[in-house]
Amino acid sequence: MITDTIIKINQLNKTYHTELGKQIKAIENFNLDININNFICIVGPSGCGKSTLLRIIAGLDSASSGLVSFQGQAISKPSRDIGMVFQEYSLLPWRTVIDNVSLGLEFNRLAKQERLEVAGSFLKMVGLEDYAKAYPYELSGGMQQRVAIARALANNPQVLLMDEPFGALDAHTRILMQKELLSIWEKNMKTIVFVTHSVDEAIYLADTIIVMSSHPGGVKEVINVNMSRPRDRANPIYAQLASQILLMLEEEVTKVK
Amino acid sequence: MSKNVTNVCIMIILPVVFINIWFYLAKSINNTVILPSPAMVLQLLSHPSENLISMGSLTNNIFVSLLRVLAGYLLAVILAIPLGILMGYYAKMFILFNTFVGIFRPIPPLAWVPLVLAWFGISSFATFTGVERGILFIYLNNLKFSMVFIIFIGAFYPVLTSAIYGVKNVKKTLIDSARVLGASESDIFFKILIPAAEPSIVNGMRIGLGVAWMCLVSAEMLPGSLSGIGYLITHAYTIARTDVVIAGMICIGVVGALMDMFFRIFEDKKFKWQRLIR
Numbered sequence: 141m142i143t144d145t146i147i148k149i150n151q152l153n154k155t156y157h158t159e160l161g162k163q164i165k166a167i168e169n170f171n172l173d174i175n176i177n178n179f180i181c182i183v184g185p186s187g188c189g190k191s192t193l194l195r196i197i198a199g200l201d202s203a204s205s206g207l208v209s210f211q212g213q214a215i216s217k218p219s220r221d222i223g224m225v226f227q228e229y230s231l232l233p234w235r236t237v238i239d240n241v242s243l244g245l246e247f248n249r250l251a252k253q254e255r256l257e258v259a260g261s262f263l264k265m266v267g268l269e270d271y272a273k274a275y276p277y278e279l280s281g282g283m284q285q286r287v288a289i290a291r292a293l294a295n296n297p298q299v300l301l302m303d304e305p306f307g308a309l310d311a312h313t314r315i316l317m318q319k320e321l322l323s324i325w326e327k328n329m330k331t332i333v334f335v336t337h338s339v340d341e342a343i344y345l346a347d348t349i350i351v352m353s354s355h356p357g358g359v360k361e362v363i364n365v366n367m368s369r370p371r372d373r374a375n376p377i378y379a380q381l382a383s384q385i386l387l388m389l390e391e392e393v394t395k396v397k
Numbered sequence: 398m399s400k401n402v403t404n405v406c407i408m409i410i411l412p413v414v415f416i417n418i419w420f421y422l423a424k425s426i427n428n429t430v431i432l433p434s435p436a437m438v439l440q441l442l443s444h445p446s447e448n449l450i451s452m453g454s455l456t457n458n459i460f461v462s463l464l465r466v467l468a469g470y471l472l473a474v475i476l477a478i479p480l481g482i483l484m485g486y487y488a489k490m491f492i493l494f495n496t497f498v499g500i501f502r503p504i505p506p507l508a509w510v511p512l513v514l515a516w517f518g519i520s521s522f523a524t525f526t527g528v529e530r531g532i533l534f535i536y537l538n539n540l541k542f543s544m545v546f547i548i549f550i551g552a553f554y555p556v557l558t559s560a561i562y563g564v565k566n567v568k569k570t571l572i573d574s575a576r577v578l579g580a581s582e583s584d585i586f587f588k589i590l591i592p593a594a595e596p597s598i599v600n601g602m603r604i605g606l607g608v609a610w611m612c613l614v615s616a617e618m619l620p621g622s623l624s625g626i627g628y629l630i631t632h633a634y635t636i637a638r639t640d641v642v643i644a645g646m647i648c649i650g651v652v653g654a655l656m657d658m659f660f661r662i663f664e665d666k667k668f669k670w671q672r673l674i675r
Contacts, residue, residue, distance in 0.1 A: 195573075198577055200573055200576060220578075220579045223577060224574065224577040226570050226574060228570045229570075230568075230573075230574040232589070232593070234592050234595075234668075234670045234671075243578055243588075247575070247579040247580045247588075276670075295579065
């Protein structure tokens with residue numbers, strides 16, 4: 141099968157300098173090719189550099205060395221082609237839902253009428269068209285994240301980065317949101333890179349799971365999830381995969397101690 | 398309705414007690430220079446447009462004072478808000494200005510008086526603009542540079558501090574998410590930083606106006622001042638008209654409280670989102 145690489149990460153290193161002058165290697169020699177229209181989940185122990193990696197791909201942080209490229213072009217600053225959804229609620233509290241969704245379109249100088257049409261259609265896609273005139277504080281956490289997803293998608297990015305977007309939600313809402321995200325992904329096939337703590341979430345969502353090693357962060361294992369969708373959590377393969385990944389993570393956590 | 402009535406009742410308890418004590422004390426002291434009775438003061442306040450001690454009326458003097466405060470205050474706002482936003486956002490700007498500005502902050506506006514007089518004397522906006530007669534001259538001549546400067550100093554720091562604080566406290570995620578959506582640097586300023594910091598900035602403007610108004614009496618004690626509510630008070634004191642002093646003080650209090658109230662109403666309306674996200 142021929143696949144197109146959309147994001148290429150080549151020998152990426154990221155070193156931080158602490159205020160005391162110490163150097164901390166957050167990411168070391170990270171290599172990864174991300175294929176177009178794939179759903180990638182990155183799991184790893186906390187502090188392994190998952191979020192840093194995502195921020196570098198988004199162009200919000202720069203690499204210390206190595207290359208991260210999008211469609212062959214090195215990424216040096218944020219671009220419309222790569223969208224991002226954050227764990228923390230990132231909606232502008234003084235704007236209505238519809239005005240939040242059209243924010244990216246506003247930055248790209250689209251005419252107002254067009255903005256409202258595009259934003260409206262994406263709001264409909266996440267099932268919140270009735271809340272267009274509401275303010276973020278009137279919405280539940282899950283609804284706010286749906287608006288954030290609609291806002292990212294309205295910009296028509298080629299790649300959607302998601303940094304533990306459901307981390308702050310309760311277990312039940314989280315499962316509903318996972319289902320919804322998959323249906324959105326199936327509807328408008330984008331490449332998704334999804335960072336999560338939850339092994340269960342990764343197996344439910346991903347085509348490919350990247351297990352990260354920690355201190356410094358690198359690729360420990362690449363696992364292809366060969367299960368048909370929608371995935372059944374009762375499937376023995378599901379449980380087997382989960383225990384396999386949990387074991388790897390445990391190794392990484394104990395390694396530090 | 399009953400809740401409002403109860404609230405009004407609670408609200409007027411202390412003023413009523415206060416005025417009664419005042420009545421009683423004024424009666425027992427029986428010396429209008431030390432403490433005039435509330436009735437005397439009320440008499441003055443109920444005829445605000447009457448000429449007092451050949452110094453003009455209360456309303457006229459308040460108007461002159463307001464004009465001065467507004468001039469100094471506007472100047473402070475115009476300078477402090479952009480500076481505060483830049484200092485809040487750019488770490489280098491903060492380092493550049495903070496120590497310098499910080500040294501001037503603890504100096505009370507009144508301590509500037511000698512220097513300000515040496516610099517500006519009794520020159521006014523009339524001197525500056527070259528207007529020498531007419532109504533405009535009267536108003537411009539009342540805007541002494543030295544007074545405007547003192548008021549400016551008073552209002553500047555609260556506005557600056559809250560602008561810095563407001564911008565520094567904008568959630569980083571808001572800025573990052575805007576960047577990822579393709580925001581330019583000016584989009585970040587005008588569509589993220591300023592609206593997010595606006596409640597804090599407006600709050601600083603409210604406090605700044607209060608301080609500016611409080612600096613008024615000291616500013617109007619400066620030489621060259623021939624009107625204004627602060628001047629009325631100090632002049633009334635020299636001729637032992639304590640009732641005029643108290644009437645003037647009440648005017649300062651009421652006008653200051655009204656300005657504060659308008660600001661609060663505006664804040665409540667405009668920044669509903671801020672109260673509700675907590």
